[in-house]
Amino acid sequence: AQTVTQSQPEMSVQEAETVTLSCTYDTSESDYYLFWYKQPPSRQMILVIRQEAYKQQNATENRFSVNFQKAAKSFSLKISDSQLGDAAMYFCALQGGSEKLVFGKGTKLTVNP
Amino acid sequence: DARVTQTPRHKVTEMGQEVTMRCQPILGHNTVFWYRQTMMQGLELLAYFRNRAPLDDSGMPKDRFSAEMPDATLATLKIQPSEPRDSAVYFCASDGQGPWNEQFFGPGTRLTVL
Numbered sequence: 001a002q003t004v005t006q007s008q009p010e011m012s013v014q015e016a017e018t019v020t021l022s023c024t025y026d027t028s029e030s031d032y033y034l035f036w037y038k039q040p041p042s043r044q045m046i047l048v049i050r051q052e053a054y055k056q057q058n059a060t061e062n063r064f065s066v067n068f069q070k071a072a073k074s075f076s077l078k079i080s081d082s083q084l085g086d087a088a089m090y091f092c093a094l095q096g097g098s099e100k101l102v103f104g105k106g107t108k109l110t111v112n113p
Numbered sequence: 114d115a116r117v118t119q120t121p122r123h124k125v126t127e128m129g130q131e132v133t134m135r136c137q138p139i140l141g142h143n144t145v146f147w148y149r150q151t152m153m154q155g156l157e158l159l160a161y162f163r164n165r166a167p168l169d170d171s172g173m174p175k176d177r178f179s180a181e182m183p184d185a186t187l188a189t190l191k192i193q194p195s196e197p198r199d200s201a202v203y204f205c206a207s208d209g210q211g212p213w214n215e216q217f218f219g220p221g222t223r224l225t226v227l
Contacts, residue, residue, distance in 0.1 A: 043202060043223075047216075099161065100158050102158075104155070
């Protein structure tokens with residue numbers, strides 16, 4: 001079975017500061033994808049960033065970057081220069097062996113002005 | 114711009130009633146997913162289809178839930194009879210280019226069963 005664990009139910013950060021959200025996973029697949037989704041109060045699920053397991057280079061999307069440690073099965077999300085609009089639930093997800101996404105329980109991020 | 118649409122956005126019903134949720138995937142997308150989100154269980158996959166054929170519905174309670182794709186532009190999720198424990202947000206998502214690509218999520222249907 002594939003699992004995704006987000007150990008931080010809640011995190012907070014000051015506007016313009018940097019925050020890192022943690023995610024660990026388990027899978028027996030050799031080829032898989034990892035994702036971070038953002039869910040603001042509107043409930044809309046928005047893809048933030050994606051990482052292919054076979055790529056060693058960490059993915060980046062503007063202020064969002066990941067630290068992918070394949071051997072440790074760790075996939076953390078770093079948000080730089082945090083903005084008020086970054087406040088949301090963040091979900092880590094794993095896709096391997098099929099198209100199904102397995103989600104973590106989420107981390108609620110608060111951005112303080 | 115292309116997006117997944119879901120109707121209704123909100124539904125309040127009484128226990129025992131039938132509930133039907135609808136999803137229109139992005140045109141050209143051939144894989145459709147149904148997820149359920151609750152506070153206790155988080156986001157769980159209920160079922161998914163490719164080219165309108167069900168591939169996996171192992172996450173769905175079979176006795177009361179059913180999922181279909183009458184045509185390529187419509188996916189439905191039915192609950193009959195509904196129970197209070199079915200209260201959740203139900204998301205539809207689609208992707209169109211084979212395995213391991215981005216899933217585009219609809220806005221969800223918030224279901225409340227009294």
